[in-house]
Amino acid sequence: MTMSPNEPLLDATSAPLAPDVSEATESNPALLSRGGLVARRFFRQKLGLLGLAALLLLILAAFIGPLLDHYKYQAIDENAFLTGPSSAHIFGTDAIGHDVFAATMHGAQKSIEIGLLVAVFATAVAAIVGAAAGYFGGWTDRILMWFVDLMLVVPSFLIIAILSNKFADNWILFVLLLGAFIWQITARIVRGQTLSMKEREFVAAARYMGVSGWRIIMRHILPNLSSLLIIDATVNVSAAILLEAGLSFFGFGVKPPDVSLGTLLDQAQTAAITSPWLFYFPAGFLILLCLSVNLIGDALRDALDPSAGKAQ
Amino acid sequence: MSETEKPAGDGERLARLRRPATAARKAAAPPPPVEAPAPTPRPTGTTTMPPVGGDNVLLAVNGLQKHFPVTQGIFFRRQIGAVKAVDGLTFSVNKGETLGVVGETGCGKSTMGRLLTRLLEPTGGQILYNGHDITHASTHQLRPLRREIQMIFQDPFSSLNPRHTVGSIVGAPLKIQNIDSPENRRRNVQELMELVGLNPEHYNRYPHEFSGGQRQRIGIARALALRPSMIVADEPVSALDVSIQAQVVNLLSDLQKEFGLTYVFIAHDLSVIRHISNRVAVMYLGKIVEMASDTDLYEHPLHPYTHALLSAVPIPDPEREQKRDRILLKGDVPSPLNPPPACRFHTRCWKAQEICRQTEPPLLEISPGHQVACHFPEEKDLVG
Numbered sequence: 001m002t003m004s005p006n007e008p009l010l011d012a013t014s015a016p017l018a019p020d021v022s023e024a025t026e027s028n029p030a031l032l033s034r035g036g037l038v039a040r041r042f043f044r045q046k047l048g049l050l051g052l053a054a055l056l057l058l059i060l061a062a063f064i065g066p067l068l069d070h071y072k073y074q075a076i077d078e079n080a081f082l083t084g085p086s087s088a089h090i091f092g093t094d095a096i097g098h099d100v101f102a103a104t105m106h107g108a109q110k111s112i113e114i115g116l117l118v119a120v121f122a123t124a125v126a127a128i129v130g131a132a133a134g135y136f137g138g139w140t141d142r143i144l145m146w147f148v149d150l151m152l153v154v155p156s157f158l159i160i161a162i163l164s165n166k167f168a169d170n171w172i173l174f175v176l177l178l179g180a181f182i183w184q185i186t187a188r189i190v191r192g193q194t195l196s197m198k199e200r201e202f203v204a205a206a207r208y209m210g211v212s213g214w215r216i217i218m219r220h221i222l223p224n225l226s227s228l229l230i231i232d233a234t235v236n237v238s239a240a241i242l243l244e245a246g247l248s249f250f251g252f253g254v255k256p257p258d259v260s261l262g263t264l265l266d267q268a269q270t271a272a273i274t275s276p277w278l279f280y281f282p283a284g285f286l287i288l289l290c291l292s293v294n295l296i297g298d299a300l301r302d303a304l305d306p307s308a309g310k311a312q
Numbered sequence: 313m314s315e316t317e318k319p320a321g322d323g324e325r326l327a328r329l330r331r332p333a334t335a336a337r338k339a340a341a342p343p344p345p346v347e348a349p350a351p352t353p354r355p356t357g358t359t360t361m362p363p364v365g366g367d368n369v370l371l372a373v374n375g376l377q378k379h380f381p382v383t384q385g386i387f388f389r390r391q392i393g394a395v396k397a398v399d400g401l402t403f404s405v406n407k408g409e410t411l412g413v414v415g416e417t418g419c420g421k422s423t424m425g426r427l428l429t430r431l432l433e434p435t436g437g438q439i440l441y442n443g444h445d446i447t448h449a450s451t452h453q454l455r456p457l458r459r460e461i462q463m464i465f466q467d468p469f470s471s472l473n474p475r476h477t478v479g480s481i482v483g484a485p486l487k488i489q490n491i492d493s494p495e496n497r498r499r500n501v502q503e504l505m506e507l508v509g510l511n512p513e514h515y516n517r518y519p520h521e522f523s524g525g526q527r528q529r530i531g532i533a534r535a536l537a538l539r540p541s542m543i544v545a546d547e548p549v550s551a552l553d554v555s556i557q558a559q560v561v562n563l564l565s566d567l568q569k570e571f572g573l574t575y576v577f578i579a580h581d582l583s584v585i586r587h588i589s590n591r592v593a594v595m596y597l598g599k600i601v602e603m604a605s606d607t608d609l610y611e612h613p614l615h616p617y618t619h620a621l622l623s624a625v626p627i628p629d630p631e632r633e634q635k636r637d638r639i640l641l642k643g644d645v646p647s648p649l650n651p652p653p654a655c656r657f658h659t660r661c662w663k664a665q666e667i668c669r670q671t672e673p674p675l676l677e678i679s680p681g682h683q684v685a686c687h688f689p690e691e692k693d694l695v696g
Contacts, residue, residue, distance in 0.1 A: 034480065037516065201471035205534070208431055208463055209488045210455050223475040306474060306518035 041303035048299020054292035058285070062108035071099035073106040074257040084277055092277035094267075103259050104282050110260035111241050112289065114175055118240035119293075121179035123186065123233040127225070130190025131217045135198055145191065148184045156181035160243075161252040174253070178240055186232045190225060197221050226304045234297035238290040261286045370442060370542060370574050371405040371428065377436030378423050382649065396648050397423040399598035400437065402675070405542070410568065410575040412589030412606070414582060414621065418645055420598040421578045422466070425546040428576060429463045430454055441542075459489060462535040466547040468527035472519040478505065478530055479515040485537040504533040508563060525556035529563070536567065542574040549584060557581075561588055582625045586610055591681075594618050597648055597656045600675060604682040614678060614689035616661050655687065663688050 042048055071077065071089070076097040085092045091100035133144040160177055197203065198221065206216050222229070245262020247253035254260040261282050268278035302308040379394035398420045405411045415421050426432045428439065430446060439447045446457060462485075465471035472481055483501045486492055492500060502512035508529040519527055528548060535543055545564070549557040565588055567573060579585050585592055586606055593603040594617065602615040613619055620639040627633045641660045646652050652659050658668040667687050675685040 034477065037477070201465040201467055202473040204431060205463070205465060205471055205531075206473075206484070208429060208458070209485050210451065210458055211484075211488060220473050220475075224473070226475075304475070307520045 038303045042299055045299040045302060047295050048303075051292040051295025051299065054288060055296060058108065058289055058292065059112060062105050062112055065105040066102055069099065069102050069105070071102045073098065073102040073259060075099070075102075082275055084275070091281045092275070094275075094278055095271075100277060100281055103264055104261070104285055107259040107261040107264045107282060108285050108289070110171075110254055110258070111244070111262065111286065113171065114178065114244050114260070115237040115241040115289065116293075117175045118179045118182070119233045119236035121175065122183040122236050122240075123229055125179065126183035126186035126232065127190055127222055127229055128217075129183070130187035131194045131221050131225075133187070134191040134194025135213060135217055135221060141191070145188070148187050151181065151184045157246075160247060161250065164247060164252045178243055182236060182239060182243070186229075189228065193225050193228065194221055197224055223304070227301050230297045230301045230304070234294045237293045241286065241290070261289075368406045369404045370407045371576075372440040373401055373403050373428070373437065374440070375437035376401040376424070376427060376434055376439065378420075378427055378432060379435045393649055396598050396651060398427060398434075399651070401598075401600055403593060403600060403603060405574055405576060407541075407574055408568075408572050409590040410577050410588050412585035412592040413576065413578045413595060414580060414585050414592060415595035416580060416621075416645060418648070419595045420648070421580075421595055422546050424595070425463070425544045425576065425578050429461055429544050430457070431463070455489075458485070459538045460540055461542045461544065462538065462540040464528075464531050464535050464543060464545040464548045467551050468524050468531055469519075469551070471531050472527055474519055477516050477518055478510070478522075481519070481530060482533045482537060485534060489538060491538075500537070501533075504537055505530075507536070507567075508533045509559075523556075524552050525560060528552060528556075528560050532560075532563065532567070536571075539571065540573070542576070544576045544578070546578050547580065548577075550579065550581070557584060564588065582610075582621060594621065597645065597651050599656060599685070600683075601657065601686070602684045603675070604684075608679075608682050612682070612691050614682070614684040614691060615657075615686045616663055616688075616690075617657050619692050655685075657686075663690075 066073070077089070077093060077099065078097055080086075080089060080093045081097050082095045083089060083093050089099050089101065091104060093099055094103075129144055129148070133141040133148075160181060163177055164174060194217075203216060203220055206220050211219070241262060244253050244260060245265060248255075248260060248263040248266065254263055264282040265279065265286070268275075268282065272279035376398055377396075377400055378398040379396050381391045382393045382395060383389040384392045401424060403411070413421050413424065423432065427434050430439075430449065434447055437447065438445060441457065441461065446454070449457065476484075479498065479501050480487075482504055483497050486497050486500060491497070498515070502515060505512045505515070510526060510529050510533065514521075519530065522530065528551075531548075548564070549560050552560060561584055564575070564577075568575060575588070577585065577588055589606045591603065592606050592609045593600050594609070594615065595601070596617050602609065602613065602618045604612075604614075609618065610622065613622055616639075620641050623636065623639040627636070639662075643660055646656070646659055652669075654670055654672045655661070655664070655668040658664040661668065665687070671687075673685045673687045675683045677683050678689060
């Protein structure tokens with residue numbers, strides 16, 4: 001139901017007849033749509049706002065930062081091998097003269113794209129498959145769960161490694177590939193929760209009113225599982241970044257000279273103590289990214305859950 | 313309970329519903345394409361029992377059955393039995409009356425309610441609503457029927473989606489049936505909220521901010537949204553405090569007088585049933601054992617099971633309470649998976665004879681409007 005808060009709530013003809021109603025609606029701060037209510041509850045939370053601001057800053061830095069720096073991430077400065085942070089290279093350089101700032105920012109672009117998209121994709125698939133299996137039951141359930149179990153026993157790392165060679169230049173396909181292997185466990189949890197949710201009377205009430213199955217899933221079941229789904233999505237962000245880093249370490253996924261935060265960390269592992277700037281700048285960026293996503297997730301969960309006290 | 317929950321039953325609030333706003337809405341919207349004539353002038357609430365049968369019958373049920381199959385096996389599921397939750401019910405409900413249905417837990421009351429509203433598909437028998445057979449109506453065919461029959465659910469804590477605001481819960485039936493523009497709908501919802509004694513200001517609140525009684529009022533407002541002719545109430549007050557129960561029951565009877573509603577009221581509390589019903593059906597293990605007008609049933613009960621139920625109703629008079637003898641039934645309710653043959657009550661009946669184990673007593677009309685299924689019906693004064 002969409003409604004703008006500033007339109008007249010009662011027209012002139014009915015207003016005098018309904019003094020109670022008109023008084024009530026006028027004293028009500030706002031008659032908002034559900035989206036509006038959630039947004040208002042979200043923006044009341046300081047930590048969530050902090051996370052949102054941090055994420056926006058990180059995205060801004062990752063995509064605008066490289067433009068401000070006059071070094072390119074694959075360019076080699078032959079006058080500065082393995083130097084610490086200085087005015088010329090604010091994050092320092094690595095052993096062959098790559099600018100660490102340029103590399104971190106470029107790597108962050110890749111990791112943000114991969115992390116966020118994979119998380120959203122995997123959680124969405126898990127929610128839809130799990131809820132459909134649980135709600136419709138019968139053969140839908142059997143076929144979907146059979147598929148989920150199959151995907152769970154298949155050696156996912158190997159398949160991603162083999163297929164990612166083909167998809168390496170198309171990062172959207174790479175995102176789908178990563179996402180395709182991390183949704184199964186959540187789908188099983190969602191299915192279980194749906195089985196108990198569909199016995200609740202409000203689902204019976206919706207069914208009684210003639211709401212279709214998919215609409216019940218979207219409007220009644222998934223919103224009640226939002227806490228689970230949001231936590232899953234935030235965990236998936238870091239899981240996807242780490243999975244991508246692991247793949248890149250073995251030479252799949254992001255290929256040199258292209259870099260991601262994962263490849264940078266892998267390369268810098270051995271140098272973490274001797275030349276810490278190589279390790280700590282990308283690592284710090286990764287931690288900030290995961291932290292801000294988690295803060296946003298927490299705030300969103302409280303905003304969506306009407307009984308959570310924090311967002312009142 | 314907060315101060316916002318007003319006591320039910322002030323005529324002023326009810327009168328407000330007849331405001332031109334509502335009338336204008338009804339005039340503006342074209343009459344819905346229902347098989348049954350939608351704008352039927354509904355009869356006002358009747359206190360006397362209308363004659364059974366004839367044109368007055370709104371809902372007729374004939375041999376209604378619901379057997380839930382019990383299966384075994386993983387690959388090849390075979391049926392090893394059936395839970396006979398409802399096993400052959402025949403009754404009718406007249407326009408404007410309240411049919412109370414009582415029985416102990418597991419006797420099939422709720423299943424019956426869900427069959428009447430077609431939340432469940434009957435496995436046998438026939439349901440006629442206003443002369444139309446709705447026994448096996450498809451989802452599509454049921455759509456217009458949803459405006460006519462509504463349901464109030466038992467548990468006010470699970471019947472409201474915790475993630476939806478009161479406004480969207482009460483407005484959902486209007487939205488699904490595509491009635492009104494969003495602005496009109498909101499006004500309607502606020503009227504409904506007021507009608508059931510909720511503060512319309514609380515339009516944007518979530519269910520968890522309300523008490524049990526208020527939540528049940530939200531459920532009632534949702535059921536009333538489409539101005540139905542009939543409401544099936546599945547233990548609407550069982551989950552509430554006794555003091556709140558009275559308020560909600562009174563609200564329901566006020567609404568019945570106001571709109572000429574027909575109720576099928578399922579409960580296990582005999583005093584609540586007596587308060588609201590015109591006729592009462594007593595169920596035992598999926599069958600009706602006795603059906604009569606409320607005064608008849610409470611003053612001249614005939615079936616031994618009814619005697620047992622009535623003897624458990626507390627009497628607020630210590631002298632009389634002490635003098636009467638309580639009938640304590642022995643044993644548990646037999647499993648509906650394998651109900652006793654013939655008379656289902658014979659395993660716990662103190663009057664049981666050989667015939668009770670051999671032949672099933674049919675539901676016979678003993679006196680006008682009083683039906684009983686017993687080989688040895690006998691009057692017994694239990695409530696006084």
